Amino acid sequence: MTGRHAGRAFNAGLLEALTEVMGSAKDYSCDHGPMIAMLSTEIGREMGLSKSECSQLFFAAVLQDMGMVDLAEDAWENPVSELPPGVRARVGLHPVRSEERIRQIPHLEVLAPLVRHHHEWWDGIGYPDGLDGSAIPLGAQILPLSDTVAALR
């Protein structure tokens, strides 16, 4: 149906809307999402990832918290340690829920590992799988660092 729309510029507009939407769903300052996406692709480029891999990183940065959208606002706005156990468990599942959603979208299956593992820690105490070191996909190592940097700026 959108044959006439299918220009690059329209797609780019949609992607921008998507970034904004994720940002407003999370009630972050409006530049948090774009910052993570831009910094992640920049780090990826410096590490020698291909253009296509950098694009994947950009999409993964935008979509990594899809699984959080239908959680109540208090789950977004409070530190995880202060949440009631039930809510905390759901927050802990959000990378898995994001991954489930991503897998249902044609062409985006490729992002699944990045999205699933964006809360793993290098020393293995992260979630959901407690992967450590280089067992964590490279993109999924980049995303949380960008998130921290964006949150600090």
Added chain:
Amino acid sequence: MIERSVGTEFGSEVAKIYLSLERGGDVPGYDVTSFRHKILRVTEHVLPDELSPLSSDQLLGIVSNLIDTKDPYTGGHSCRVAVLAVAVADQLGLDEHMKVTLWAGGYLHDLGKLGVPLRVLTKKSKLTEEEFAYIRAHPSDGAEILDSIPTLQHLTTGARYRHERWDGSGYPEGLSGGHIPMVAQTMAVCDAYDAMTSRRAYRDARAHAPAMAEIARCSGVHFGPTVAEAFLSVPEEAFEGARAVELERKATYKRERPQRQAV
């Protein structure tokens, strides 16, 4: 800050690259121009390889899927409104440009809903004045996002005015009659029909026939008479098409659910 977390939260290789960017002053800041430029480049090197670009329809699907996720009662709603709006446009004899606008606009019309707190969307009892203020603001909020993106600006009108009513009793601006843009009038009928035939926190779903009777009853009150008449003459297949979207969603949800409980 990053340095302190190397070896615990972050791997040293990734941290090293970041820190060298930081030292060189090459950490990208945010400004809308460079972000748009970046997005254009990203959409050029599309997923998963250069041979199968993400189509606009797929991207629309992703965005609307996210919008519909926010409100558990409106799964598939955006897509159904898009399907129905194009069917009404056919009846009205609108041109191709209007149809495409209704299609993409249908997908994106609820964009502003993401800013409405979940407690308001899922409340079973009557909303307080403060809670209803969120509901009244959501068309304008969504329209503002669309308006800020040059290539989506043409979708702003439908998002902003689809809660206006023919008799002027709607929101956000209280426009009436022919002052309400055609695109918005069309979306209003489709949006209302789909809302009536879907379950909500505060009531059950209505069947097709009573919903159609309600549209007829509200013609010239809530809905423009021309658009309401066009809606009532939409062939049955179009409604079936819109419902098929819903069935597909339910099937997906069932596949997904056992996994979720097992975790």
